Amino acid sequence: MARFRNKKRKDFVKPVVKKQQPSVDHITGDKIPKSFVFSRGKMPGSLRQLQMDLRKLMLPYTALKLKEKKRNNLKDYLNVAGPMGVTHFLILSKTETAPYLRVARTPQGPTLTFKVHEYSLAVDIAQSQLRPRCPQDLFKNAPLIVLSGFGTGEQHLKLTTIMFQNIFPAIDINTVKLSSCQRIVLLNYNKETKLIDFRHYSIRLQPVGVSRRIRKFVQNHQVPDLRRLQDVSDFVTKYVSLSLSLSLSLSLSLSLSLTHTHTHTRIQHT
Secondary structure, three states: OOOOOOOOOOOOOOOOOOOOOOOEOOOOOOEOOOEEEEEEOOOOHHHHHHHHHHHHHOOOOEOOOOOOOOOOOHHHHHHHHHHHOOOEEEEEEEOOOOEEEEEEEOOOOOEEEEEEEEEEOHHHHHHHOOOOOOOOOOOOOOOEEEEEOOOOOOHHHHHHHHHHHHOOOOOOOOOOOHHHOOEEEEEEEEOOOOEEEEEEEEEEEEEEOOOHHHHHHHHHOOOOOOOOOOOHHHHHHHHOOOOOOOOOOOOOEEEEEEEOOOOEEEEEEO
16 A cells, blocks of 8 residues: 655745845935945954944944954955945054054045044943933934034145045935934044044934923923914813913924934044
8 A cells, every 4th residue: 555755844934135225315316325344453352342333323324243354355345345335444453552543435545544542432421421312213324424623724624524524425404304313423623733523422302492391291292283273372271281381482492402422532634
């Protein structure tokens, strides 16, 4: 009598499709700059942590988990950068005198070299604050770039301005959403010391010029639509309990509340 062979049923595994980042801005039509942050030579633990802070600063258009090997040279990174659309390199190195930061445009330059005089890690700044601010979507969008003190007319400062302006994607002030602007990268050039302060801030919008109760109300709730009401008292009578006495101001001004939560580096152009 013939025997039937039981075939094992194979489970269907759905392939994982990774969402690729866009290479062109759908609003401005410009090419989105991308970067690699890596190091050359032996690095102490603190500079390794500074390298990770720089990678987070360059998010979301950078390789956060870029793997480095000792046998890799600069040509290897250039060969990979082309197909992946990488436009800039941030290279950390350490000599006997001081650490250095090189910012290079791929594939043919230019390259700016900075000497790092002092730096603070993000974890150290967070531990020094009472309530460090780091929401989940903080690194979802690229930071805004702010340059201060670079308008002296010197040639190397003009080149530094152009380099850092093009290292982050441009924004359209007519279409940008304020909720997507949560970080600022500030570069401040000191004419007397010839040093550049490289700072990373977390920002948030906050109403000013109103009482504390109204500020909490606006932050914890959506601002109501008062277009169909004839007077503010209609809103207070209809939606707010009689036990609360609130004086609403229709002209609320917004200000940026800066929270220094991330990397601070003082560098000098060499």
